[in-house]
Amino acid sequence: MTENKGRRLFRYYPEDFGALPVRVVHMDITFDVYDGHTRVVSALTAVTLDAPLPSLALNARDLDILRVEAGGYAVAHTYDRDAATLTVTFDPPIPPRTEFTLDTETICRPNTHLLEGLYYDGLCPGGPPAQITQCQQWGFQRLVPCLDDMTAKCTYTTTIIADNGYTATISNGDPVGARIPCAPGRSMQRYENTKTPMAPYLFFLGVGCYDTYRREFEYPDGRIFALELLVKPGSDPIGAEKALDILAGAVMWVHLFTGPEQYRDREIREEIWRLVRVRNEVKRSGDASAVEEIRGRLRKLITTITPGYAYTGAVYREIAMQNSDFGGMENVGNTTIAANRIMPGPDTTDPAFEYLVRVKAHEYYHNENGSEVTGQSPFEIWLNEAVTVHVENQHHAFFFGETYSRLQTVLDLLDPVAGTLTLDRGAGSMPIEPDGFNDPNDLITGVTYVKAPEFVRMIETLMGKEAFAEALGRYHDRVRHANASRADWLRCMEEVSGQDFTTMAAVWLKEKE
Ligand SMILES: [Zn+2]
Structure with missing residues (x-):
């Protein structure tokens, strides 16, 4: 007889992430x-x-x-x-x-072969x-x-x-x-x-040589901070400015079109969105009195709505990286993005451009969902990611159209060769929230980034968009600067909707396709 008790199928289980x-x-x-x-x-x-x-x-x-x-x-x-x-x-x-x-x-x-911890990432021309x-x-x-x-x-x-x-x-x-x-x-x-307060996985240190593009970002209420884009030396300035346009658009979009009341006062939000663009144009033209007039209107308008997340630091940076296992990483204030996806250029294909737009919004939104509100353990990585992708999808739909955006996701899910559901039927797939795992990167797959957001989307469909937005706002308020479990998230959804998602969560999070 063999004693089975204590035998581990996986290297890590939830109980390995107990209290500190x-x-x-x-x-x-x-x-x-x-x-x-x-x-x-x-x-x-x-x-x-x-x-x-x-x-x-x-x-x-x-x-x-x-x-x-x-x-x-x-x-x-x-x-x-x-x-x-x-x-x-x-x-x-x-x-x-x-x-x-x-x-x-x-x-x-610094590592030469492992893209974790400190590692080399290209050369400074003639330098270290x-x-x-x-x-x-x-x-x-x-x-x-x-x-x-x-x-x-x-x-x-x-x-x-x-x-x-x-x-x-x-x-x-x-x-x-x-x-x-x-x-x-x-x-x-x-x-x-x-x-x-920041979780250790979000720490960043970088020393390098970059061309730096900097822009002041101004909220409708007048608060400002700096956007910085650090790209390869010799990068095209027009592409860099375009990249900053896209980033600034994502930052303003998150402020105006996310948050607990995002579906209320839609016309006012659209009007602020329009006015901000006019203000930015006038700012560039140097007409100080016209800028002040628009600022006055924006300050009044913004008090009539409840906006979404606003950045809390003095600088938000995007840094081009040559080498990484990931397309982007949200290192609190220092998002790293693959060098060929950080700014558009003449060689950028349409799918690459859409990825660029997505990754900027995604990593920025992690400031609220992931960095301020952080999953409890690697078993909640899906929670950081699924909600962030859900919002990234809304951002994509805002700029590219609801139908086109949704069709893309559905194709990602259903593609018979490389689609998420095909992957999910394979031997190597794991549930959204597995019972155990061997390597944290096992938790960063299509199941996390495509299937898990579908679970979030289904909850939203069952609750209604307005109730979902309110519940997500409640979740962020309740767990801000702390760590969240799946139960914390579901509790907010259930409190606001009055629905019971226990059975649905057990099926969708714990079972494979
Ligand atoms: Zn992410």
Whole structure:
């Protein structure tokens, strides 16, 4: 007889993503970047829970550990390189409900073959090699010892020290002052990401050479922030400006045509949409008094509606990347997009152009759905993605037409060779919310991006669009700056609609085609 109990079919199960041993508050990290290695000095501030904390296991993959300290405590550490775990023991144990700071100094090295953590991404002409990070799903632990879990949301201060040859040294949050010289041939730039506690998979660091296009974005109520497009040196300026037009359109569309009351006051929303375009034209012409007149009308109009999400940072960047496993990634304020899909050009085919429009809206909308409101664990990646794709589809339909847009999705679903439902009937497919998985990338498939949004769309159809928008708004308000489970999302849908979606969710989320 063989004992079956405890036998694991998958590498990861939901119970592997339990409560964290501490509450992470802040990370203050300095990256001293060189061509072949980066020295990382980190101060991780956390608070203990209701029991004393004798030791803490941190995720740390392929790092050299140089120093581990915690002020006021004698500290010992062991590094299990195979398990990618740095275990820190405190003497005495840290008392309950006590804030402490763990200081580490480590070395990470840019990858040449793996597009996770820090890796090379092309060359600066005549300069040092560009390096960028990809942290979804567990890339952050390749940068610094951490709790690499979607619920370990915290604020960040990030300092980048790097070669002067880079035109840009970037991380999440708002820049604190200018980039300043700090050593011969090197300079330092600091970022504060303190408004929105951020999950580790959204961390970004990039050093590279880009042509930077910058534009002021102005909301109808007068609030402004900067849109930045970082593209390959020598890129066509006309294409870059067109790319910024598309991005600015997506940002304004999300503000005016999403949110809990998006279907109310439609004429006013359309009028604001029109007036904003007129204002932008007049702004370019330099007629200051005409701009002020339109601004006055916009300020009045916007108070008569409830708008959708508005960006909270000082800069929203799109950064061209050469190498990635993904077409785009929403690194809070620093969306990376494949270089051949970030700006249109003469060689851009129609499908490539539509992808470009989609990916910009998709990654931007993740600011609200994914970054502010984050799934609880990789088992909720579908929730981050399905709702975001649902809204991306609405954006696509707004610009390309409802029927055309829907037909595209249906063809994606039904294509007999490569369609999502064909994939879903195959041996390698998993349910939208599987019981377990082996690699987080198994959760990023057509099932996630095409079938899961259909589940969201069916809920919307059953509830009605207005009720769905209200419920989605309630979900975002309730879970903002925290983590959401499938139950949290469904509860909002059920509360607003008065319908019971339990059986439907069990079938559609847990079963294959
Ligand atoms: Zn996404």
